[in-house]
Amino acid sequence: MAKIISIHSFRGGTGKSNMTANLSVMAASQGKRVAIIDTDIQSPGIHVLFGLDEDSMALTLNDYLWDRCTIAEAAYDVTPASVAAKGGKVHLIPCSIKAGEIARILNEGYSVMLLNDGLRKLCQELALDYLFIDTHPGLNKETLLSIAISDSLIIILRPDRQDFQGTAVTLQVANRLDTPKTNLVVNKVLTKYDREAVREQVAEKFQTPVIGVFPVSEEMIELGSKELFTLTFPDHPYTTELRGVARHVVT
Amino acid sequence: MNDSQNQQALDAQLDSLIQPFKAVASPLQEFLSDLYIKYKPLTEGKVADYIPELAKVDPDLFAISVVTVDGKVIEVGDIDQLFTIQSASKPFVHGLTLEDCGRDFVLSRVGVEPTGEAFNAIVLDESSGRPYNPMVNAGAIATAGLVKGDDPTAKLNRVMEMFRNYCGRDLYVDMSVYTSERSTGHRNRAIAHLMLNFGMVDQNLDDMLDLYFKQCSVMVNCHDLGVMAATLANNGRNPMTNARALDSQYIKDVLSVMYTCGMYDYSGEWSYRVGLPAKSGVGGGIVAVVPKLLGIGVFSPRLDSRGNSVRGVKVCEELSSHFGFHSFDLHDDHSKFLSSLTRTRST
Numbered sequence: 001m002a003k004i005i006s007i008h009s010f011r012g013g014t015g016k017s018n019m020t021a022n023l024s025v026m027a028a029s030q031g032k033r034v035a036i037i038d039t040d041i042q043s044p045g046i047h048v049l050f051g052l053d054e055d056s057m058a059l060t061l062n063d064y065l066w067d068r069c070t071i072a073e074a075a076y077d078v079t080p081a082s083v084a085a086k087g088g089k090v091h092l093i094p095c096s097i098k099a100g101e102i103a104r105i106l107n108e109g110y111s112v113m114l115l116n117d118g119l120r121k122l123c124q125e126l127a128l129d130y131l132f133i134d135t136h137p138g139l140n141k142e143t144l145l146s147i148a149i150s151d152s153l154i155i156i157l158r159p160d161r162q163d164f165q166g167t168a169v170t171l172q173v174a175n176r177l178d179t180p181k182t183n184l185v186v187n188k189v190l191t192k193y194d195r196e197a198v199r200e201q202v203a204e205k206f207q208t209p210v211i212g213v214f215p216v217s218e219e220m221i222e223l224g225s226k227e228l229f230t231l232t233f234p235d236h237p238y239t240t241e242l243r244g245v246a247r248h249v250v251t
Numbered sequence: 252m253n254d255s256q257n258q259q260a261l262d263a264q265l266d267s268l269i270q271p272f273k274a275v276a277s278p279l280q281e282f283l284s285d286l287y288i289k290y291k292p293l294t295e296g297k298v299a300d301y302i303p304e305l306a307k308v309d310p311d312l313f314a315i316s317v318v319t320v321d322g323k324v325i326e327v328g329d330i331d332q333l334f335t336i337q338s339a340s341k342p343f344v345h346g347l348t349l350e351d352c353g354r355d356f357v358l359s360r361v362g363v364e365p366t367g368e369a370f371n372a373i374v375l376d377e378s379s380g381r382p383y384n385p386m387v388n389a390g391a392i393a394t395a396g397l398v399k400g401d402d403p404t405a406k407l408n409r410v411m412e413m414f415r416n417y418c419g420r421d422l423y424v425d426m427s428v429y430t431s432e433r434s435t436g437h438r439n440r441a442i443a444h445l446m447l448n449f450g451m452v453d454q455n456l457d458d459m460l461d462l463y464f465k466q467c468s469v470m471v472n473c474h475d476l477g478v479m480a481a482t483l484a485n486n487g488r489n490p491m492t493n494a495r496a497l498d499s500q501y502i503k504d505v506l507s508v509m510y511t512c513g514m515y516d517y518s519g520e521w522s523y524r525v526g527l528p529a530k531s532g533v534g535g536g537i538v539a540v541v542p543k544l545l546g547i548g549v550f551s552p553r554l555d556s557r558g559n560s561v562r563g564v565k566v567c568e569e570l571s572s573h574f575g576f577h578s579f580d581l582h583d584d585h586s587k588f589l590s591s592l593t594r595t596r597s598t
Contacts, residue, residue, distance in 0.1 A: 112271070112272070112275060113275065113326075113327065116275050116280070117284060144268070144272040145272050145275060147272075148272035148273055148275060148276035149276045172265070173265070173269065176265065176266070176269050176273075177273055177276065178273070178593055178594050
């Protein structure tokens with residue numbers, strides 16, 4: 001049975017999509033069959049990291065939700081060569097980046113049940129080991145669904161007051177949704193702070209395990225989401241720390 | 252409002268937002284989705300076509316609704332699709348007449364004996380002159396004649412009010428189905444005349460038949476059937492609105508007649524295999540009741556030779572055997588079902 005891992009942050013800009021993409025690739029590097037689904041219908045973006053653009057995405061999650069295709073038909077094989085060499089597989093189900101299509105789904109809404117069916121079918125048809133869900137910040141239908149069906153939830157936050165308050169909300173919701181496993185990741189910590197101290201403080205504050213603390217990375221910003229950081233910088237501290245996160249969620 | 256009430260109100264808001272997602276993530280949802288996928292390709296059976304309005308329905312439509320007595324809703328498929336309730340209305344109107352006329356009087360007019368004959372058989376109990384039971388057409392027509400009200404409109408309004416209490420929303424009569432039912436209902440008219448001959452119904456046959464045709468032409472969706480069944484399972488109270496739809500003293504009357512007579516001439520085998528009080532309609536709906544636990548609504552228009560929904564029967568059979576819902580499955584404590592409502596949290 002595929003394990004479903006949702007990556008969420010209450011506010012935008014936490015580095016969620018980058019972490020989701022890199023984590024999935026790490027899992028696939030262990031020879032696993034992995035898919036990433038972008039449920040950030042309002043502000044999709046993770047496809048960029050895998051080099052997809054509007055022209056290369058003929059079908060998207062939107063088409064599935066409009067009954068124009070099966071969910072597997074909207075899945076793109078984006079396995080990096082180095083991962084393929086290790087027997088892994090990475091599929092991506094992107095959201096439409098066309099303004100009119102984003103508008104349509106916001107105007108018309110969609111059936112959560114259909115999305116849920118799609119996620120289950122995806123796990124079966126692609127024989128997945130892991131399904132990673134890149135969610136939209138805040139609380140909305142697709143986020144609530146992904147938290148509800150996740151085997152594991154990772155909440156990413158920055159060390160600032162707004163993120164702290166938002167994280168408390170997400171944790172409260174996850175608790176009510178009986179999410180089996182919830183972990184925190186702190187990203188964009190200023191380099192002057194002691195990361196171990198941050199880990200302890202955040203874990204204590206939320207009574208939830210902190211499985212990664214990442215410093216602000218200039219290299220990451222410089223890369224500008226053009227490619228997958230952990231493949232380009234396999235020995236960077238970010239990559240090392242992310243391996244630690246992967247060990248918690250990928251077994 | 253004090254702080255703790257305020258907190259409770261906020262918690263209730265959060266719960267109502269979250270509950271549907273919780274239901275979607277439950278193992279039961281997965282079980283229903285699997286059932287849906289398994290039986291979706293089943294095209295056995297034939298859509299009822301005795302009136303053109305029924306023949307027009309898309310035969311592939313399919314939905315399953317499970318509603319628990321504490322208001323949890325787990326559903327799959329074309330859940331909002333409207334269709335006519337047809338004979339699935341019969342147990343509910345039976346309940347209404349029990350409230351109106353009392354057990355003894357209703358029993359003096361309509362029996363509680365399964366017929367083993369087709370639903371539209373023109374047959375009465377020879378010794379008593381009564382129709383055999385309220386689930387076959389003869390009995391249901393006589394039952395419609397027992398609904399209290401000063402005039403036909405008042406009677407219809409009471410039936411619609413009863414449906415509203417069961418469903419938690421206003422239903423309406425589809426006029427084109429009703430008109431067709433009325434203009435082609437010669438057999439039902441013949442049954443009514445036979446009953447008049449035996450003195451079992453009042454002179455006013457047209458009003459009685461009219462109410463019967465209208466109650467059959469009420470539009471429902473599969474979710475409504477699930478809620479209506481759950482209301483019976485919940486001792487007559489709608490689990491979502493808490494409205495009382497049936498006096499609790501008559502629950503056993505309604506359920507026992509559904510149990511023995513609800514599935515036309517398949518009732519015996521149904522009781523044996525599924526073991527639940529249920530009623531089917533030729534619109535493709537089935538309501539089934541697991542007392543004190545939940546209601547099941549299934550909708551799929553293709554019917555078997557007895558007039559029961561083919562997929563509906565299959566789905567009820569599977570639900571009953573998987574979760575041990577059979578009324579006489581005494582070793583089952585429903586723990587399997589109860590644990591299917593929430594995901595288990597690993598430590």
